[in-house]
Amino acid sequence: MHFQAIYKPQTSLNTFTPTSTGSGFLAYQGSCSPADGRREMSSERQAEICSLLQNHGYRHRGFGHPSVTLTWSLALAGGGGISCVLQDGEVFEKAGVNVSVVSGFLSEEAARQMRSRGKSLKAKDGKLPFCAMGVSSVIHPKNPHVPTMHFNYRYFEIEEADGTKQWWFGGGTDLTPTYLNEEDAVHFHKTLKEACDKHDLKLYPKYKKWCDDYFYIKHRGERRGIGGIFFDDVDSPSKEEVFQFVKSCAKAVVPCYIPIVKKHCHDSFTPEEKLWQQLRRGRYVEFNLVYDRGTKFGLLTPGSRIESILMSLPLTARWEYMHNPPESSKEAEMLEVLRNPKDWVH
Template structure:
């Protein structure tokens, strides 16, 4: 994604250098894309990190993997050799099936932008805007390559201060699917999901140093009004996906989600959570690939039944205004805290892909306080004090 990442530590306090890198995949690691029919005046993006230019493509390629990857992978002693390719296949199938499900409910069609990079990698952005059910729905996949500073690689391996070793930058691979779906009806919730896989090559100048890999992702629900059975249904589907793999996953990832989507300056979460995990590599790689696959397959059964139930509910201007205020909170979280968004903005990523996560419209009223006990108050209370839904 970037050819130099030395400036990373300027961002908000990360857990580790490693997590700073993973943040680049959340939600949308799209670098700049040259517009085909741009009427925009010429401009120079002042970027903190030099990045390669993207090329728009007319057709989706079979794969965004580089040819050399297969050769390199076959030399590896690890069984991870095919994970890159299988992860890409999985997220592209997930993109197809989620878009098809959205189109079936909405009646509108996604528009698609395909791009590639000279050095390998690329992505597919799909956006449905001002549809019948969704005001803005984006589903993006990307497969990117870059260079990781040796400090980050060492931190990732848990060798924080191995100052003696003079290693060069380590090549990394990152693939992910990222989606935000904002419906029109104030009773129909916003959904976000994002699943990603990250891998470094074994550094050539440090014999014996292993290839590293991690999985990350999550699915979370952001309603403006609580229908308890819907929130329970959503969390139950997440829990079922988790329980197939490890009974500790759902409680752990549910809490991680509540902690991650926290709008610090408001003291509240942006929504009612779901699951979130990052930097996951302490389980079998095949198992985590299967788990990520299961999570993406859970998106439609978790979300579409809720939308079917809520999309045509009658509502008032007041309901719409409250939805718009909550959309304002969504904007605040994404622009101020979301690691992928802030990283993308600061490194000159493809802005339209990164900010497709923002709602079509949002609202900020001075000092708005919902009346205690009202439906709006109940939502706010659940965002401040996260509940156990299953």
């Protein structure tokens, strides 16, 4: 498989104008070889999400622009990407979408982590060339009645000592509400299930459980949110079939989330509800910095762009000593679901 980043020059930091190949997420041909310079990735999903962020979060307080789009490249490794970030908007407190295409050599620690997941990686002279590419986004709304949403879809390829290439796809979409709204939870999961069911009826229940297990904050005994779907190291039944599945999941992001934003973005809220949102965002930070594979891999990659890696963190968060919500409160109801995940659709 062969990828090339295709972007139009940015005439303004406040204007996002990526070239789209019409693939919906990735367009590929050949192999993912960093040497030939023909890696190709469509930014269609990024452009779609960025446009929605700008439309819903246009009003801005303070200095700067409601959104900033930056094209970046890696200093020590190959590749680069585009980061589109909105901060302190009317609806979204902080939101970003990042497209990246990175190549280089796996660090010893990164290779060790992959081997711990069952990868048999044979290095040549201690080196493992890799190529990774993907699109990711985290959206942190201002209103505590609008949930945070995260998605990430990616492709990874490693060349072993004998020239053999191992490849796999990974990704997922998940929701992190501050307050539980069962109707929203059903809509979110139902939309993702429909995307999965187009390919195999067994995928949604498998990847829903994987999501609940992956986003587990072990030291808290809680999930980060109400889940969604998550998968990694997927390399069968075929490259093309997995790719089509990934595209279906990526296309489901907007319909599973934006209706929820529109429904609640003007809801009234109290200072106490805002405080609870900040406490839950503290949990979000804990998961991302302690457990998240993507964050760990990025921080272990020489020359990686730290701002893009930490784009997922909320603008503000809070930690209070020994905070426990009152029994039978809305906050306690949320905690119960985070401790004991539910099946939202059947």
